[in-house]
Amino acid sequence: MPRETVAEFAVEEVQVLSEDETVDEELLPDLSDDELLEMYESMKRSRRLDERAISLQRRGELGTYAPAIGQEAAQVGSAYALADDDWVVPSFREGPALLVHGTPPEQMLQYALGMEEGAEIPGGTGALPPAIPVGSQPLHAVGIGWGEALQDRDNVAVTYFGDGATSEGDVYEALNFAGVYDAQTVFLCQNNQYAISTRIEKQTQAETLAQKAVAAGIEGIRVDGNDVLGVYRVAREAIRKARNGEPVLIEALTYRRSMHTTSDDPSAYREDEESEAWEARDPIVRLQVFLEDRGILDQELEEDIDERVEEEIADAIDAARAANEALDPADMFRHVYDEMPPELERQFEAFGGEADE
C-alpha cells in the first residue's frame, strides 16, 4: 500500500435564519422573547454608535474609526453566549461584542477621541483593549484560556479577528498552542471578505477559514455571520466545549458594509453591486423581520428602542467630550511603570507634570 489517504476532513456550515427569512426550527436556540429583543437592541445600539462616530469623525472630532456596520450579528450573537466573567479579546473592530460584554459606549468614544482612558478595562468585565496589530491578540486569548484552566476555573476567552489576520504567523501559533494546551479558548474569525482592499482570494487559497483549525488539531466550523441566531447557536456550543478544554475556531461569513476605517475609500477596490447585494442580507433587518413575524416586535416597540438607543448615545457623546476637555497630557507618563524610573521622573518634571497625592 504505497499510497493511501491518511486524513480527511469536512467543514460544516450552520444557518438558522436564512436570507429569505425561513427558519430552521430544529436549530433555533431557546431564547426568551426578552433575550431576543435584547440582542436586537444591542445590534441597533452598535449600528447607531458607528453611524454617529463616522459623522463625528467627518466633522473632525474623532480620529480614525473602524466601524462594524454589517458585522453586528457575528459579534453580538457570539458575545451574547458568554458569561459575564468570561473574557473578550478583541481586535480593533469589535464595538458590538464589547458593548454586549459591558464596555460603556462612552468609553469606546473616548478611545475614538484618542484617549488612553478608552482602553481601560471596564470594571468587572474581562474585555482587553482593542489590539491594533493585526492577528496579535489570539495568542493572549490562548494564554487566558490556558491560565483559567491551570487555576481550575472554567472561564473561557473568545478572541475576535478578521480574515486578513489568518495570514499572520501569530494566528497559526495561537491555534496550535490552543490545541496543545487544551486552552479554554474560542477563536471567532469574522470573514468579512476584505483586509482593507485585499480580497479573501488574495489572502488565502484555502476554501474556508474554518479549515485552518484542522492543521492545529482543533475543531473548525463555519456559520452564516449575518444570522445572529445561527452565530449564537454555534458560539454557545463552542463555548461549552471550550469550558471543557476543547478549543474551537468559528468562521463567521459576513461582510463589512462600510469603509475599512474612516481613512479608507472602498470605492477604489469594490463594486457597488457587491455592497448592494449584501445590504439585502443585513443582519439587523433579518432579525427584525423574524421578530415581527413572531409577533415579538411591532412598530411602536421599534420606535421605543430607537429612541432609547439614540438618547444613550447622545449622552455618551456628551460624556466623552467632557472627559476630553478635562484631559491631562501629563497622564502619558503615569501608567508606563508601576513606579516611575528616575529617568522618566526627570522627564515628567521637565514636562511640568505634578506628582500624585
Place this chain on the structure above:
Amino acid sequence: MSDGERLRMIEAVRETLRAELERDDDVVVYGEDVGRAGGVFRATQGLAEEFDDRVFDAPVAEAGIVGVGVGLAATGLRPVPEIQFQSFLYQGFHQLAQHVARMRSRTRGTVSCPMTIRTPYGGGIHALELHSESFEAGFAHVPGLQVVVPASPAETAGLLRSAIRDPDPVVFMEPTRLYRAAGESVPDDHEVPLGEARVVQPGDDVTVVAWGSMLKETLEAVEDVDGSVEVVDPRTLYPMDTATIVESVRKTGRCAVVHEAPKTSGLAGEIFARVNEEAFYHLEAPMERVTGYDVPVPMFAREDAYVPDAARIAEGIERTLE
C-alpha cells in the same frame, strides 16, 4: 516624470518606484494593499496596472513579506516591499535581524539581500495606536542594515533611488506627516548617495542635527533662536556621516540633536558619543537633546504633547547657547 516637476513626497515615492521598475526588470514591489488600491497612502497607485508582473498585493503577514524578500533576493531580484506602518515591521523584525541583515555575512558574501523595505513612520497625523512610532535606533542597532530617513520630496526621490540600487538592505523610513506637505521640484533620475549628510542651513554658533519629520520643525524653530544655527540632516542614520557632523561642531562648538523617538537609547546618544570622541575639546557647552519621552507614543489626544515642536526645539537650542 518630466524633469524638475514639482512633487509631494508621496508622489516622489511613486515616481521613483515607477522609474526604477522601468529601468530594472529585477525590481519587485509588493506589500499589503500595494496592488489594486495602491497602498494605504497611495504610494504605489497605478503601478500594478503598469507593471502587472512585478507589483503585487501581499497577504497580511509582515514576517512573510520580509522573509519572502530574502528568497526573492537570493534569486537575483531586488525586492522593494512596503510595510504599511513602521510598528508592523516588528512582526517581521526577526526576519529582518536574523536573516535580511546577515545574509551577506552568513554566506561570506556569496548571497546578499539588496532589499529596500519602505515604511511610513512617526506621529502627527492623528492615527491610531501603534501608527506613530519612530524606531530608527532599533533598526540602526542591527549590524548589516542601513537606515535612511528622507525629509523632503527631492531627498526622498534621490535617497530611494540609491537605496533600491544599493547592494545591501535598507530600511527606508518615510515621515508620514510630510507625505502631503508642499511639493518641490524633483530632477529626473535624481540620486542622493547613502551615507552622506547634508548641511541644510549653514551657521556659526550651534550645530543642530535633525532628520525626517523633525527637520521641518527644527528649521521653523531656528528662526526664533537668537544666534546663527547650522542645521545638519544626516539623511542616512546608518551608516551615519559622522565627519560632516563633527566638522560642523568643531566650527560651532555647540550641538543639539532633535528626534521624535524616545530619549533613552535614542540616536542622539550615539551622536553625542561620536562628537565626544572626535570634537570634545571644541565643545563650549553641554550638548542638548530634544526628543520624545520614554513613554509609548500616546494616542492622538496627547500626541502633540509628546512630539517635539518648534517651541521645545528652540528652548533646547537656546540652552546650548546660554
